[in-house]
Amino acid sequence: MREQEQIIKDYVNEHLQEAIALLETLGKIPAPSHHEEKRAEFCRKWFLEQGASEVWIDEAKNAICAIDCDKYDDIVVFMAHTDIVFDDQEKLPMRREGNKLYAPGIGDDTANLVNLMMAAKYFLSHKIPMKKGVLFVANSCEEGLGNLDGCKEIFNNFGDRITEFYSFDGYMSQCTSIPVGSYRYRISVQGDGGHSYLDYGKENAICTMASLIQALYEVEAPTEEKTTYNVGHIEGGTTVNSIPQEAVMLYEYRSSSQKCLSIMEENFNQVIADFKNAGKRVTAQILGIRPGKGEMNEELLKSWTEENISIIKKYYNGPIDEQPYSTDANIPLSRGVLANTIGTIVGGDAHKREEWIDLNSVPTGMSIALALMFQYIKED
Incomplete structure (x- = not known):
């Protein structure tokens, strides 16, 4: 366990500036709901550059990177959404003041998406064998009248095979298993x-x-x-x-x-x-x-969520927010699939053009994302 924590620490320290640069690039690309094609194409190319062999953009404009899904029936999904609430079609404004980065949608959900991508990079670059199939998804249509169409498309195509689902969304301390x-x-x-x-x-x-x-x-x-x-x-x-x-x-x-x-x-x-x-x-x-929560094994969902919270607490020492939210996790939870929406960034003013994030929280968020993914590494 200590070895795993050291691997995560070393990886995060080595790639922190790369993560911030990715955030500053991705955060300027416009992505209104239903019009995420620019970010989707950026993510597709980025995954390929990290060594992915199976990457595509589906009909809903989800950018999908698959690992070992041809080897296993069961799949775990790690998702963060590309769309933001603003209709901008041109380059988004951004400014940095000290350790704060300001831009529309920078925390909801761009920084969470970057933490997912940088964590995925570890597995792609090291060719880590997994104990079940993995989908890393930069998904569309989470916001507003996007109506979770991107996540719905993932479940239309893989629903019977998905056993666990993680959405990186919201601010750090959030870990919800209750959909609104x-x-x-x-x-x-x-x-x-x-x-x-x-x-x-x-x-x-x-x-x-x-x-x-x-x-x-x-x-x-x-x-x-x-x-x-x-x-x-x-x-x-x-x-x-x-x-x-x-x-x-x-x-x-x-x-x-x-x-x-x-x-x-x-x-x-x-x-x-x-x-x-x-x-x-x-x-x-x-x-x-x-949709709201459907029929499911509540005790199993509770214990699984508690395991994820215990991982979060290794890197974040504040209170955990388990309140209900409306997120991409609504879809799996409505189908009885284990799902959490987890925030991996510190910030504020979501859904305002002045939304900001604290860049000092990026290492913690990357560590949480990596540690959650490490659960699915195939043991020797």
């Missing part, structure tokens, strides 16, 4: 429209929408697990003296339990059906689904 699932909708209501005085009495789309919102807020959410709902945006109408012809809102419900999400889905569909049956012109378009 969500269903998101765009709901539109059509009315008659007309002049507010001459056509008074005709159906007003905003008025109907208000009634619909009230009906949705009268739904009793299940209490088995924390379940919430929210109308986050409404728009409609044109002028103060016009009866609105259309109103639109964005609505979501969330829970860590897929069972609770399914109950909310039934309730939602019933409310919409009631309004339609009453002659109201209502349409509901689903914008995205992030």
Whole structure:
């Protein structure tokens, strides 16, 4: 064990400046959700340069590097996402002040991706034999309305073979095994429209929408697990003296339990059906689904997570955040696969253009990523 820790320490010290240089390069490449092709191609070439023999970009724009997946049925996935929340198509701004690096998406999730890549480099350059197949994935579409499409594609292609899953995402101390699932909708209501005085009495789309919102807020959410709902945006109408012809809102419900999400889905569909049956012109378009936790061996998940936390604590001495989050791990957890989302960087202001990371935390993050991967080295 001491020998392993020394190997990790030596490797991290030797490659720290390389990691920072990679971070400064990768962090300037734009990568909006659904448009990660530039980062995906960069990662594909980078993996090949490190000695990988099996690298490709799939239909979802995931850059995938495989090790020994042709030798074993079982696969472990190490993933970090390439996309950021901003729509920039040109080079991203970046500045460094002392040991702080500022850039959009630099912590969420670029620095975590760099820690994954630099840890993967150790195995690629040393040709380390593994005890099961390994997928290193720079995945797409984790953020917002990306709807976890990149991770979904991995499970579409390898789902039956994946036994463990690690997502490097968020800030250091995070190790979650509880997903927050969500269903998101765009709901539109059509009315008659007309002049507010001459056509008074005709159906007003905003008025109907208000009634619909009230009906949705009268739904009793299940209490088995924390379940919430929210109308986050409404728009409609044109002028103060016009009866609105259309109103639109964005609505979501969330829970860590897929069972609770399914109950909310039934309730939602019933409310919409009631309004339609009453002659109201209502349409509901689903914008995205992030599943909650499905049926799984809870005791096994707990013990496996505790093992990972014990590894994290060898390098990080702060409190561990085990709170629920919505991450790529939602997908495996919804399918009963062991999964953790683990933060490997210290930083702040996520989802702001001024997001920053502490470069002094890079060695710790690289060490955590490496130590987690070392669990899968084939013993002599």
